[in-house]
Amino acid sequence: MTQPRWTDDDELLADLRAALGRATPASARELEGARAAFTWRTVDAELATLSYDSLLDDRVLVRGAATAPRSLVFDAPDLTVELEVTGERLVGQLVPPGPGDVVLQTADGRESPVPADDAGCFSVAAPPGTRIRLRCTTPSATVVTDWVRT
CATH class of the missing domain: 2.60.40 (Immunoglobulin-like)
Structure with missing residues (x-):
């Protein structure tokens, strides 16, 4: 396991911003899967x-x-x-x-x-x-x- 390179919150937040900036919108198939998974919350x-x-x-x-x-x-x-x-x-x-x-x-x-x-x-x-x-x-x-x- 590698050690995180962050020594303070600012470095961590910069990496999170960079990761979120590369995110692409969810596809219709991914949204359908997420909705289907959500319905399982009351399966019991x-x-x-x-x-x-x-x-x-x-x-x-x-x-x-x-x-x-x-x-x-x-x-x-x-x-x-x-x-x-x-x-x-x-x-x-x-x-x-x-x-x-x-x-x-x-x-x-x-x-x-x-x-x-x-x-x-x-x-x-x-x-x-x-x-x-x-x-x-x-x-x-x-x-x-x-x-x-x-």
Whole structure:
């Protein structure tokens, strides 16, 4: 192994500038590979599938304006995520109840992390019409929900 020739930070920074100056833009194939590798970051998470959506419930098909919040339930073997869409917020609970971390992910890549309290309850902003999914992590499980539009 060779010894670095840098004796101070200025020499190191000069070498880094020179190396970055020779960099070429990534090819389409390299970008595709990077995106594919990025999707593997949640490979160990279970998929929580949508098992109930109040918009699809036959009882909603009545005359008049719907005033009840939309309810969604996602089921995975070790964790259920229950949600209510109320205006511009999602209010939810992890079942079985317990503390955890919830990250709302939008289709454009933005993430909004929020904690779930000891009862598994959480609340996060979600503008109407946004395509979202949740990544929920508890001491016993990590699940990622299906994509839905709020």
